[in-house]
Amino acid sequence: MGISRRNFLRAGAALAGTLATGATLPVHGRAAETKARVYATKSLDRESLRKMYALVCGGITGRVAIKLHTGEPNGPNILPREWVRDLQATIPESTIVECNVLYPSPRQTTEGHREVIRQNGWTFCPVDIMDEEGDVSLPVKNGRWLKELAVGSHLLNYDSMLVLTHFKGHTLGGFGGSLKNISIGCASGKVGKQQLHRVTPEGGWPGGAPFMERMVEGGRAIVDHFNGHMAYVNVLRNMSVSCDCEGVAAEPVRLPDLGILASTDLQAVDRASVDMIYALPENVRAPMVERMESREGLRQLSYMKETGLGSSEYELIWV
Template identity: 45%
Template structure:
């Protein structure tokens, strides 16, 4: 077992420490913020390290077996009616998660793939078109697919919000007992990067909710033209509304392959310049996103240059800074590498 230390900002090369037996090495925490999940007494021991920092598990095995191993490592099972949140991908793009990769895990939890319509037009802007995309991209062949805002929105409160104090998600959100959040980590034209936080905020937002987040609570119809930083903060706040609603009934897995600077919402994404990295998982979405970003910065500096520039030029790390300040998670973590 390898433990890699996640460091804050500056993104130095990660230090690899080879451990034997039960030896655990943890980060020195730089603040008191803890993941929301850690506040629940049901958090499994596998979720946190010796200093109470969240664990992020990683494998370089990007396969159905590797995905299953990451889910098992978390020590928390999703149960009841399970929503599997992922991006169905905009037609024309092809970097979205492969149904062949996720099929075994989705079916093992008897999951329903859930999505919401877009706010920017395109071929996923209404339910009928979106369902056809899910068919065309192979998702309906492996599981039922539910467009959660087919029947409108519901509000989830977030009283601590600086920009938004409620989040609007698809009304079918309430139909699920637990969520498996499967994210494809990649760049994003506005957020800098997209991972777990984006997947449960913008991704679970209804069409109205997406506009609400983008406009930082100014509009439910117009997602364009809002200040960049308040949009990033609003994503963190919307994620907090989902996290507060679900408690310990949610788990997060992110796949780091096809690492384009563009999101799966693009119909013409740039080709990836980086090698595939692996699959990461955590009960803390802030730690998970930070670990994914750290993996980018620990990669070949020439081949990761475009993605690093995308993150920095959009001030992408503000989303995680704000989420951590709100107590939604920690950017300090222990990365446990499991291979074989």
């Protein structure tokens, strides 16, 4: 059911050559009629973030939700506020959006969440906690695990969504990319996140392949809702094996900064990000690879491929 280590290492070796030459590369070297475009830059600064967004913003219209992880109190690895501030200022009718969380945190409540948002410096534009006034259900087409996903009710106030993601590891998901940002991130704190995580009465958080599949099905609900009016930007910077939900308790950063990827294809942008990790020397990539494989995190990608959520074939275009 999952993606084998061998296939990813083979892709990683190919991508390593691409990184050196700046050429474009289809995933795993397979021919395909169409490939998703994934734009890439090694530059990490506010100007590069704006440039990457400009390459994929054609479908972004009307009222724009900027979905990002605003982090736990004083989280050390979240996206630089000044980068996001400068980008947000260029996007008309845009608002940062979040939802409350399920795990123990001040962000479980709207009041506590707003205080953390203020503490972390997200004060330059409105931040909409989308489940502040409850949730609504979006259908999940042909779901194995889910028939609907409860999302913050304010999601319906937006016409488009920019998924601005700090790519990193994740304790339960193996890695957190654009898929996690929209699926877990848009699910309402009290209902939707429970649908995805299925926390047991004993307090267990079941993971593995079924969790990855539920996360993909939740992502499909969001993608179908916006119907093409989405763009994805993954920032591969300050990558710990820990998620930003761990805040100051996150594991140290051990991976090098790799740059920024942008696409209008959800699967392609996360797949390209994972491929870049596997392209690193084995001793460098080892902590993140262990985290992804030990949690069956690659099932996110294989289930997206099986269910047709985005493209598994991509062209990496360096800019």
